[in-house]
Amino acid sequence: MGKKIIKNGTIVTASDTYQADVLIEDEIIAMIGKNIAIDGAEVVDASGLYVFPGGIDPHTHLEMPFGGTVSKDDFETGTMAAAFGGTTTVIDFCITRKGETLRNPIAEWHAKSKDKAVIDYSFHLMIGEMNEDVMSELPSILSDEGITSFKVFMAYKNVFQADDGTLFQTLKTAKDLGALVMVHAENGDVIDHLVNEALALGYTDPIYHALTRPPEAEGEATERAATLTGLAESQLYVVHVSCEDAMLKIKAAREKGYDVWGETCPQYLVLDQTDLEKPNFEGAKYVWSPPLREKWNQEKLWNALKNGYLQTIGSDQCSFDFVGQKDLGKGDFTKIPNGGPMIEDRFSILFSEGVKKGRITLNQFVDITSTRSAKLFGLYPKKGTISVGADADIVLFDPNVERTISAETHHMAVDYNAFEGMKVTGEPITVLSRGEYVIKEKQFVGTLGAGNYIKRARYGKTLQNDSDIVTV
Ligand SMILES: NC(=O)NCCC(=O)O
Numbered sequence: 001m002g003k004k005i006i007k008n009g010t011i012v013t014a015s016d017t018y019q020a021d022v023l024i025e026d027e028i029i030a031m032i033g034k035n036i037a038i039d040g041a042e043v044v045d046a047s048g049l050y051v052f053p054g055g056i057d058p059h060t061h062l063e064m065p066f067g068g069t070v071s072k073d074d075f076e077t078g079t080m081a082a083a084f085g086g087t088t089t090v091i092d093f094c095i096t097r098k099g100e101t102l103r104n105p106i107a108e109w110h111a112k113s114k115d116k117a118v119i120d121y122s123f124h125l126m127i128g129e130m131n132e133d134v135m136s137e138l139p140s141i142l143s144d145e146g147i148t149s150f151k152v153f154m155a156y157k158n159v160f161q162a163d164d165g166t167l168f169q170t171l172k173t174a175k176d177l178g179a180l181v182m183v184h185a186e187n188g189d190v191i192d193h194l195v196n197e198a199l200a201l202g203y204t205d206p207i208y209h210a211l212t213r214p215p216e217a218e219g220e221a222t223e224r225a226a227t228l229t230g231l232a233e234s235q236l237y238v239v240h241v242s243c244e245d246a247m248l249k250i251k252a253a254r255e256k257g258y259d260v261w262g263e264t265c266p267q268y269l270v271l272d273q274t275d276l277e278k279p280n281f282e283g284a285k286y287v288w289s290p291p292l293r294e295k296w297n298q299e300k301l302w303n304a305l306k307n308g309y310l311q312t313i314g315s316d317q318c319s320f321d322f323v324g325q326k327d328l329g330k331g332d333f334t335k336i337p338n339g340g341p342m343i344e345d346r347f348s349i350l351f352s353e354g355v356k357k358g359r360i361t362l363n364q365f366v367d368i369t370s371t372r373s374a375k376l377f378g379l380y381p382k383k384g385t386i387s388v389g390a391d392a393d394i395v396l397f398d399p400n401v402e403r404t405i406s407a408e409t410h411h412m413a414v415d416y417n418a419f420e421g422m423k424v425t426g427e428p429i430t431v432l433s434r435g436e437y438v439i440k441e442k443q444f445v446g447t448l449g450a451g452n453y454i455k456r457a458r459y460g461k462t463l464q465n466d467s468d469i470v471t472v
């Protein structure tokens with residue numbers, strides 16, 4: 001691979017903003033400095049552009065079987081769309097089945113992603129139940145696969161939902177092994193009850209998806225998960241925080257000294273519950289869990305990002321076509337596949353609505369979209385920053401270009417965009433994955449299968465390019 005020098009750009013990391021050149025050699029950042037000159041190196045002009053570390057999306061569901069169908073974007077279209085949006089690493093959820101070895105789903109996830117992903121990727125592992133078999137498999141999964149985060153669903157009764165015993169045992173096991181436990185925090189039993197009540201009354205429209213999953217059900221589960229984390233002296237990451245109620249529970253747990261982290265998603269920052277009321281069943285396009293909330297929650301979530309009560313942004317990409325998939329739930333909102341297409345617009349929305357509108361700083365933007373996830377999920381400093389020795393996962397970003405988000409121009413495989421018509425300022429122009437162009441001047445030039453599976457370090461450990469990946 002030839003050498004590249006990125007010149008004239010403004011480097012932005014989670015802590016610094018400065019002008020310097022970046023030399024890329026053998027997939028990594030080899031030097032950062034003024035006026036770097038190397039014979040034969042390709043010069044990439046980044047005048048007027050920010051040089052960001054590639055985005056890390058810690059929350060995707062690519063080609064995931066769910067709700068009687070399979071999410072439409074797979075590791076090919078999903079990672080391409082991610083790259084167009086400025087993301088260079090995704091961590092996808094490997095969904096397991098209760099009563100079965102964990103190895104089979106991991107092998108399935110490798111089969112789905114290998115030869116398809118155009119950017120690097122890794123997996124979290126769902127824990128549906130905790131028993132002797134699972135406990136005996138986990139140590140080797142950490143060391144062989146570098147999977148150092150487990151996911152427990154507290155909702156989706158009779159599908160993915162785990163009980164509190166499983167959550168508690170997972171927290172304790174994670175503490176011993178050095179893994180981070182992630183939770184989908186909603187009270188699945190209460191939601192099941194409310195859903196049955198609604199259906200019995202003949203309420204079938206998409207809006208009832210939101211009305212049967214109230215913020216209290218999210219807040220209660222978040223508080224419960226945090227309490228169990230404190231009891232287990234373990235570590236917890238709450239995914240897709242949608243409302244003030246849940247956010248305050250994370251803030252309170254952190255104030256008690258618990259090791260609890262929170263992620264929100266772009267959809268909760270810019271869309272609201274009224275979207276589910278759109279006529280002609282269009283509300284189904286906005287059905288995901290937790291649901292969209294009343295609009296006033298948005299500013300609470302922005303404020304939480306600004307003040308560090310929430311620390312990351314995931315897309316929760318889980319896309320379904322409106323025609324042919326979402327319409328499985330016509331006449332019964334419980335049959336609408338839960339999820340939306342978000343992978344492509346995560347970065348731009350946070351920049352446009354966050355940095356441009358003065359809600360977060362430029363350096364916070366990098367931390368929230370990349371660095372913090374790299375640190376929490378054992379990818380740092382190989383990924384998540386611009387520093388010597390890091391992978392050359394780099395986004396050249398024009399902060400001033402304006403565009404309108406639309407399904408007509410997006411690169412996801414689905415037939416609608418949840419942010420249709422939204423005007424955003426700022427766009428990734430060129431995206432490099434380990435020094436190779438994936439997007440060049442807004443055109444896809446990457447290669448299917450060029451993305452590497454990344455084995456991650458254990459919780460709290462760093463991942464270096466030149467050292468053992470997983471150490472006990
Ligand atoms: N969020 C959603 O509705 N679908 C994906 C699965 C999950 O994250 O709960």
Ligand SMILES: [Zn+2]
Nearest residue numbers: 184240289290
């Ligand atoms: Zn979830």
Ligand SMILES: [Zn+2]
Nearest residue numbers: 059061316318
């Ligand atoms: Zn999810």
